[in-house]
Amino acid sequence: MNTKEIDRLAREWLLEAGGIIKQEVAECKYQISEKTGPSDLVTSVDKKIEKFFAKKIAEFFPTHQLVAEEDDAHKFSTFKGVTWILDPIDGTLNFVQQQANYAISLGIFEENHGQLAYVFDVERGSVYSCIVGEGVFVDNVKVERLRVDPSLEESLLIMNFGIIASNYLNLADAGRRARAVRLYGVASLEMMAVIVGQADGYISRSLMPWDIAAGYIMAKELNLEVTRIDGSEINVLETGSLMIASKEVHQTLSTDYIKKTEIN
Numbered sequence: 001m002n003t004k005e006i007d008r009l010a011r012e013w014l015l016e017a018g019g020i021i022k023q024e025v026a027e028c029k030y031q032i033s034e035k036t037g038p039s040d041l042v043t044s045v046d047k048k049i050e051k052f053f054a055k056k057i058a059e060f061f062p063t064h065q066l067v068a069e070e071d072d073a074h075k076f077s078t079f080k081g082v083t084w085i086l087d088p089i090d091g092t093l094n095f096v097q098q099q100a101n102y103a104i105s106l107g108i109f110e111e112n113h114g115q116l117a118y119v120f121d122v123e124r125g126s127v128y129s130c131i132v133g134e135g136v137f138v139d140n141v142k143v144e145r146l147r148v149d150p151s152l153e154e155s156l157l158i159m160n161f162g163i164i165a166s167n168y169l170n171l172a173d174a175g176r177r178a179r180a181v182r183l184y185g186v187a188s189l190e191m192m193a194v195i196v197g198q199a200d201g202y203i204s205r206s207l208m209p210w211d212i213a214a215g216y217i218m219a220k221e222l223n224l225e226v227t228r229i230d231g232s233e234i235n236v237l238e239t240g241s242l243m244i245a246s247k248e249v250h251q252t253l254s255t256d257y258i259k260k261t262e263i264n
């Protein structure tokens with residue numbers, strides 16, 4: 001696979017897509033609809049961005065496959081050749097309510113090996129990127145995680161509301177032991193917070209391939225722990241839970257909370 005050429009085009013398309021989103025926001029004419037209920041939304045912008053990438057990929061890389069959220073034609077597949085996994089807008093609810101705190105998330109795999117990853121925080125204008133083997137960058141500055149391996153007591157955690165509200169596997173108790181807990185409502189950017197060291201762990205459930213593909217590739221590149229909540233390996237094409245954290249935090253969450261709760 002021609003990594004440099006894919007990287008060049010992926011960046012170009014991400015910026016163009018970001019421009020389309022900003023224009024849609026400025027014109028304020030996009031349609032919002034409910035999928036399964038009032039908290040599960042999709043907009044005409046999500047669909048437009050997915051179509052934009054589908055067209056580009058088909059034109060420039062006709063043998064590559066696309067897995068993405070909104071169009072049934074891009075639904076689950078098996079890894080075969082090169083696979084682009086795209087969330088055209090991650091954090092649609094934030095996009096609708098806040099016009100901020102959303103991102104385009106893109107992970108590119110060759111067979112089942114992650115090769116390139118991008119998360120574009122459109123409103124802040126920040127591009128998180130990774131070519132595997134070359135490190136992770138934010139706007140072309142290499143990520144060097146300063147707080148390498150804090151204890152849970154010194155850590156900042158991100159968890160989704162369902163986990164906190166139900167104290168799932170006693171993880172809300174773990175949150176109390178940590179310095180603080182945050183909740184952003186956008187899985188890709190929550191993973192990026194851990195990637196750059198603004199947070200030390202992120203735990204969530206029911207995440208789809210396009211929520212985690214880019215963050216998963218970057219986490220592996222930085223040697224962060226990235227597993228399902230039960231500690232098992234992630235197959236990015238399957239829906240499931242996620243626990244991404246620095247080593248000690250991951251281990252403490254696992255041994256002091258998750259595993260204990262499962263046994264009891």
Ligand code: IPD
Pocket residue numbers: 069087089090091092093160184185186187188204205206207208211
């Ligand atoms: C959602 C967001 C949210 C996460 C949900 C995702 P969407 O993605 O990432 O943070 O908790 O599970 O579905 O639907 O806005 O692309």
Ligand code: CA
Pocket residue numbers: 041069092
């Ligand atoms: Ca959605």
Ligand code: CA
Pocket residue numbers: 087089090091187210211
């Ligand atoms: Ca998403």
Ligand code: CA
Pocket residue numbers: 046069087088089090091092
């Ligand atoms: Ca989405």
